[in-house]
Amino acid sequence: MELFFVHRRLAEQPAVPDGPSGAAVRQILDHRALPDGLPVLLDANMRPVEPICSWFRHLAYALLEPETLRCYAYIVRRLVVFLAERGSDVLSATEVDLIAYRAARTEHQEQPVDDATWRREAAVLNALFSWLVEQGRIRRRPFRVPRRGSPLGGAPRKEMQIRHLTLPQYRYWRDVGMGGQRPDAQIDPGFRGWAPHRHRAAVELALLTGMRKQEWSTLLLPELGEGWRRPADPVDLVLQACAKYRRRRVAYVPVAALRMLDVYLLLERPDLIRRSARTLAARRADLFVVDRIDHESGRLGGVLDGERRSFVMEAMNPELRRITVRETDGGLEALAVFVGHGGLVLGPSSWDRIRLDAWRRMQRHAVDDPGTPVLPPRPWRFHDLRHSFCLQLLKYLMRLMIDREARQPRGLPSLPEHVAFNPLLVVQRRMGHASPATTYLYLRYLEDPLNYVDEAFRQWAQHDDASYADIAAHALGAGDAT
Known part of the structure; x- marks a missing residue:
């Protein structure tokens, strides 16, 4: 089984001998409305594997992100290959x-997957077989559905892991x-x-806005106020195409984050742009070259694939943002805030x-510096900054x-007051959570219970000869600690 993904620009490359031209291939893709990133699973004869390919197209039409489609494709491909080795397929698969x-x-495999990974895979496979039932391809799903837990088994779903940083750790x-x-700030x-x-500007932006990595790492300069923002003003920007589930929300960028960004934009970014000018010039035909920025409507206009196009910035997905550039006196310049060696948006990898390099550096310094804050066993994630933002705001x-309730007379608040305050x-609104239940999970992290334990036993711990058994006996009222 071979897995491929639709990519229109590759169709413009020289065609294979005796095959259709690049223009003909692209016309077919457009006529069939097959989007870029669509997975295509082919058998040994290079024929589409059905009904898998039809399911991929169903998902693409449901506007799943290309990264999600790619993940689903590899999960399903593994199952299809496994079933083929057993002389079966998805339509004849049994519970066994x-x-x-x-x-x-x-x-049994060399590196077995953990429960969380299997739950994600099981959810994808359950969606596939549910779709097959809906389409009439099979009568029922070939596995029992428990009253509790997830189909296809696996450990019960764990609660969302919330890790947050203290100020010294951050x-x-x-x-x-x-x-x-250095740890002494030198x-x-x-x-x-x-x-x-x-790098410092990136984590500051992530912490002070609560944005996810895909949101802050793909921001464009006009979204952060280039061309219209006064230095002392914060910025409100709309997130949608880059947000999780494309759920629209407004993000607030405070002045502190913008000031650190200004240092990067002034000192480092011009050199990155200069070094990548030649690379971008060679790729001009593949880029969205912007020549008009309408700040009032939040719209960019320019040339993409040889045609005149116009996009609202909040509706631009990460793939389009990555190739968005503008013409300057020094050549082409990426319109993204954070750029890398090639002059385009830095990708997730x-x-x-960068994050893991920073973690290794922190660990090396922690060995020799007694003033280093406590580091967790596992590296910090960028998403931990989002958790920290949520907890501090809450x-x-x-x-x-x-304080507000203490100053006002008792009484139930009105519905507008309840929603507003x-x-x-x-x-929930600031984080873009789909349900208040997700935000509710953060309440238990507002205070660290271990601090109460330390405080409760602080006096007892001062007695060097006190054993744990003595402390336990004292706590139970059976005697005094010695």
């Missing part, structure tokens, strides 16, 4: 086949890990990192490499609500 596949993935990550400073002459101002709003609802 699927149980054997689950065991192969979670127990500063250590930003300045030592990403910025290349310049490290041995630092051999690249673009530290870019590049940011992860704490602040809770304090405001308590309820901390959970405010944070």
Whole structure:
């Protein structure tokens, strides 16, 4: 089985001998409305594997992101290959086949997948077989559906993992890990990192806005106020095409984040742009070259694929943002805020490499510096900055609500007041959570229960000869600690 993905620009390359021309291939793709990123699974004779390809097209028409389609495609391809080795396929698969596949993935392969990975795969396979039932391809799903738990088994779904940083931890990550400073805040002459101002600005933006990595890493300069913002003004920008599930929301960018961005834009970005000018010039035909920016409507106009096009920025997906450039006196320049060696948007893998390099640097310094804040066993993720933003905002709003209720007479608030001032609802809107239940999970992290444990036993711990058994006996009222 061979897996391919639709890519229109590749159709413009020289065609194979005796095959259709690139223009003919592209015309077919347009006529069939097959979007870029659509997975195509082919058998040994290079024929589409059905009904898998039809399901991929169904997902593409449902506007799933190309990254999601790619993930689904590899999951389904593994199952199709496994079933083929057993002389079966998705239309004739039995529960025994699927149980054997689950065991192969979670127990028998060289590196078995964990429960979280299997749950994601099981959800995809359940969606596939549910679609086959809806289309009348099979009578019922070939596995039992439990009253509780997920189809195809697996451990119960775990609660969302919320990791957050303290202020010392965040500063250590930003300045030592990403910025290349020493723990004493002095310049490290041995630092051999690249673009530290870019990296510090990125984590500052992520923390102070609560945006996800795909949201802040794909921002365009006009969205952050280039051409219209005064230096002392914050920015409100609309997120949609780059947001999770394309759920539209407004993100607030405070002045503190913009000031750190300005340092990067002034000191590092011009050199990155200069180095990549020749590379972008060679790729001009593949880029969206902008020649008109309408700040009032938030629209960009330019040339893409030889045609005049116009896009609203909030509706531009990450793939389009990555190839968006403008003409300057020095040549083509990416319109994205964060650019890399090639002059275009840094991808997720590049940011992860930067993050892990920063983590290794923090660990090296932590060995020799006793003042290093406590580091967790696993590296920080960019998403942990979003959790930190949510918790800090929720704490602040809770304090405001308590103070507000203390100053006002008792009584139930009106519905508009509840919606406008309820901390959970405010944070839900700011974070873009689909349900208040997701925001509610953060409440249990507002206070660290381990701090109460430390405080409760602080006096007892001062007695060096006190054993744990003595402390336990004292707590139960059976005696006094000695």
